[in-house]
Amino acid sequence: MKLPFAKMQALGNDFVVLDGVSTPLTLTAAQCRKLGDRRFGVGCDQILVVDPAPDAQADFGYRIFNCDGSEVGQCGNGARCLARFVERQGLSTARAIQVATRTTRMNLELLEQDWVRAELSRPEFQPARIPLDVPAQAERYTLDSPVGMVSGGAVSVGNPHFVIEVDDVARAPVQQWGEALTRHAAFPEGVNVGFVERVAADHLRLRVFERGVGETPACGSGACAAAVIQRVWGHTEARVRVDLPGGQLRIAWDEGQNVFMEGPATWVFEGEIEL
Numbered sequence: 001m002k003l004p005f006a007k008m009q010a011l012g013n014d015f016v017v018l019d020g021v022s023t024p025l026t027l028t029a030a031q032c033r034k035l036g037d038r039r040f041g042v043g044c045d046q047i048l049v050v051d052p053a054p055d056a057q058a059d060f061g062y063r064i065f066n067c068d069g070s071e072v073g074q075c076g077n078g079a080r081c082l083a084r085f086v087e088r089q090g091l092s093t094a095r096a097i098q099v100a101t102r103t104t105r106m107n108l109e110l111l112e113q114d115w116v117r118a119e120l121s122r123p124e125f126q127p128a129r130i131p132l133d134v135p136a137q138a139e140r141y142t143l144d145s146p147v148g149m150v151s152g153g154a155v156s157v158g159n160p161h162f163v164i165e166v167d168d169v170a171r172a173p174v175q176q177w178g179e180a181l182t183r184h185a186a187f188p189e190g191v192n193v194g195f196v197e198r199v200a201a202d203h204l205r206l207r208v209f210e211r212g213v214g215e216t217p218a219c220g221s222g223a224c225a226a227a228v229i230q231r232v233w234g235h236t237e238a239r240v241r242v243d244l245p246g247g248q249l250r251i252a253w254d255e256g257q258n259v260f261m262e263g264p265a266t267w268v269f270e271g272e273i274e275l
């Protein structure tokens with residue numbers, strides 16, 4: 001079938017975005033892998049599908065597939081791109097929409113230039129809701145892994161994140177530790193692994209080894225997770241600037257609140273692929 005798509009990116013985290021509203025769309029894992037293939041397909045980190053609203057509260061459904069074909073429940077950078085896609089495709093004239101995924105829901109608001117504000121639901125720290133198989137909830141967990149004992153914080157922002165504090169992100173063992181931890185048995189659904197350096201109480205540096213992808217230039221949910229964990233540890237203020245290799249996101253969160261993220265969402269090109 002001929003499939004129209006948009007190619008979009010957010011700080012270099014890139015996406016194939018599909019309209020499942022105008023034409024109902026089902027995708028197999030193999031089709032997602034082809035779309036994500038940077039030689040035999042379009043090439044992207046994630047495939048995003050906007051769907052009709054699943055309930056009266058939401059304006060649209062939002063499906064997310066990593067380029068390995070796995071379907072997941074959150075993509076923060078992708079959500080900002082989805083809001084821009086919905087506007088550009090004329091699927092909505094509203095400045096603010098609510099989208100629902102298989103695990104969570106977000107309010108998205110178009111800002112000036114190509115920036116978008118995303119309001120994510122309250123972070124989940126209960127192990128069962130991350131999910132994380134440990135005997136008790138804690139601010140820090142120490143995992144025995146192929147790279148030794150590794151400590152970090154764990155949280156879900158609609159997808160699972162393990163956040164490790166490092167002195168210098170530039171020298172962090174992202175590939176080696178990311179590969180060793182993303183499929184750690186303690187995380188039954190896998191996990192995104194963040195490496196965060198605290199520059200100041202309002203400034204973090206972050207690199208993320210993404211579940212189902214590997215290291216990406218930016219991870220929106222990872223930036224939210226790192227900001228939340230650093231706040232829980234008492235290291236940061238409620239508003240922080242998060243510098244990732246691909247650029248900067250602005251995150252705001254305080255205990256018991258939803259998480260707010262602001263950042264760009266950029267249209268690159270549109271096309272059609274035989275799938």
Ligand SMILES: N[C@H](CCC[C@H](N)C(=O)O)C(=O)O
Pocket residue numbers: 013045046064066072073074075076077078159160192210211212213216218219220221222
């Ligand atoms: N790899 C993630 C999904 C994409 C997250 C990232 N691209 C973002 O911007 O949040 C997972 O398996 O949960």
